[in-house]
Amino acid sequence: MNSVTDNTERSQYELPVDGQIVFARxxxxxxxxxxxxxxxxxxxxxxxxxxxxxxxxxxxxxxRDEKLMPLCSYAAAWMRRHPESNDLLA
Structure with missing residues (x-):
């Protein structure tokens, strides 16, 4: 189950894990x-x-039919390791 939410007010995606928030601005x-x-x-x-x-x-x-541009080094490395996501690269 995907519990990632788009917090548009803060311009970040969020995933709650063990009472803490992992996020991507x-x-x-x-x-x-x-x-x-x-x-x-x-x-x-x-x-x-x-x-x-x-x-x-x-x-x-x-x-949402969106494209992703991974400017963060972690996001770029993750997408390189997951070539099934290449169709989403902007």
């Missing part, structure tokens, strides 16, 4: 979403939480 222009920064709280680093956030972002983008 973005900038949207038309149907292109630039991923600016992905961050997981220290306690969640190495747990795969950021990867689950990215998977949720990909699913949201696909359902």
């Amino acid at each position: 973005y900038r949207r222009k038309d149907n292109v979403v630039a991923i600016l920064h992905v961050e997981a709280p220290m306690a969640l680093r190495g747990s795969g939480a950021a990867g689950r956030l990215m998977q949720g972002i990909v699913e949201l983008a696909r359902s």
